[in-house]
Amino acid sequence: MRSYFFGESASTHWRIKELQEKFQNYEHLNIDIRSHEDLEKIFRKYATDIHLIIHAAAQPSHDWAAKEPLVDFGVNAMGTMNLLELTRQHCEDAVFIFTSTNKVYGDNPNFLPLIEKDLRYEIDESHKYFKEGIDEDLSIDHTTHSVFGASKVAADVMVQEYGKYFGMKTGVFRGGCLTGPNHSGAQLHGFLSYLMKCNLAKTHYTIFGYKGKQVRDNIHSFDLVNMFWHFYQKPRCGEVYNAGGSRFSNCSMLEAIDLIEKITTNKMDYSYTETNRIGDHIWYISDIQKFKNHYPNWEYKYDLNDMLIQIFNSMKTRV
Numbered sequence: 001m002r003s004y005f006f007g008e009s010a011s012t013h014w015r016i017k018e019l020q021e022k023f024q025n026y027e028h029l030n031i032d033i034r035s036h037e038d039l040e041k042i043f044r045k046y047a048t049d050i051h052l053i054i055h056a057a058a059q060p061s062h063d064w065a066a067k068e069p070l071v072d073f074g075v076n077a078m079g080t081m082n083l084l085e086l087t088r089q090h091c092e093d094a095v096f097i098f099t100s101t102n103k104v105y106g107d108n109p110n111f112l113p114l115i116e117k118d119l120r121y122e123i124d125e126s127h128k129y130f131k132e133g134i135d136e137d138l139s140i141d142h143t144t145h146s147v148f149g150a151s152k153v154a155a156d157v158m159v160q161e162y163g164k165y166f167g168m169k170t171g172v173f174r175g176g177c178l179t180g181p182n183h184s185g186a187q188l189h190g191f192l193s194y195l196m197k198c199n200l201a202k203t204h205y206t207i208f209g210y211k212g213k214q215v216r217d218n219i220h221s222f223d224l225v226n227m228f229w230h231f232y233q234k235p236r237c238g239e240v241y242n243a244g245g246s247r248f249s250n251c252s253m254l255e256a257i258d259l260i261e262k263i264t265t266n267k268m269d270y271s272y273t274e275t276n277r278i279g280d281h282i283w284y285i286s287d288i289q290k291f292k293n294h295y296p297n298w299e300y301k302y303d304l305n306d307m308l309i310q311i312f313n314s315m316k317t318r319v
């Protein structure tokens with residue numbers, strides 16, 4: 001599906017091949033989550049052995065969703081529904097983790113009091129709330145989500161419901177920017193990874209709006225998976241967490257370009273266009289205090305610089 005969404009260069013086949021070669025017990029089943037019938041065969045076959053489901057399959061791009069809303073909704077909402085219902089029918093004690101997104105808050109973060117600095121937007125420090133970032137109490141209602149954000153809301157709310165209504169151990173993790181050395185960044189998805197790819201391949205990069213001062217928090221895949229590990233060991237029912245780099249790891253577009261240029265020593269070939277992407281966040285930093293309160297032993301291992309260096313090392317031989 002990834003090649004269908006973002007082109008052959010965004011395929012993750014290279015990584016599947018690596019995993020198959022490296023780990024004897026890794027089994028890859030190429031199943032479309034929109035097919036209830038195909039999924040059911042797997043659930044029937046493995047039912048009693050399924051203890052944990054990490055649902056990370058998605059049409060993950062904001063921009064792509066508007067091209068084919070039916071496909072986007074089919075994968076993100078209906079695919080999630082298939083997985084939830086099959087879990088309930090075949091292995092209801094399993095822990096079910098869903099990778100949601102900060103786009104469920106729509107463009108509500110853009111109405112926070114922000115101030116403009118030299119290289120980034122920031123929350124106005126005189127404002128009492130959101131100093132540590134955006135928490136789970138921000139409304140997901142009355143806002144422009146983008147088609148993608150709305151299909152993820154449908155899934156996000158349903159995952160919560162299977163926890164609250166059916167008492168299943170479901171956890172919703174609303175990601176900031178998730179990345180790591182194995183990310184196959186594409187123009188429409190995977191900001192840091194794609195930025196590094198353009199820098200190394202000397203491909204032109206376009207910044208859309210907000211003067212390049214839009215801020216994103218970035219979390220390493222290891223740290224996110226470690227969050228899942230903590231949740232799995234002490235699960236709750238229908239819980240929601242913001243999961244991003246928080247104050248620990250975040251950058252604006254301009255700051256990211258600066259950092260990447262320092263790491264690769266290549267100048268970035270980029271231009272700026274005034275029109276921002278519809279519903280795009282100006283400033284988004286996840287407040288992860290709720291997760292930290294529930295799981296105090298969890299800590300970050302990799303910051304922004306570590307992430308970029310790892311992406312660089314993994315990419316320099318591939319690009």
Ligand SMILES: NC(=O)c1ccc[n+]([C@@H]2O[C@H](COP(=O)([O-])OP(=O)(O)OC[C@H]3O[C@@H](n4cnc5c(N)ncnc54)[C@H](O)[C@@H]3O)[C@@H](O)[C@H]2O)c1
Binds near residue numbers: 033056102
């Ligand atoms: N990367 C980010 O910055 C970010 C931020 C917030 C949330 N998320 C969420 O995290 C999850 C993983 O994102 P990612 O960045 O790894 O994206 P990704 O595109 O790398 O991974 C999604 C995977 O889902 C697969 N897939 C798509 N449609 C499918 C289908 N119908 N059946 C089975 N598999 C299908 C794709 O082939 C791909 O391998 C998604 O739910 C995404 O919305 C990602």
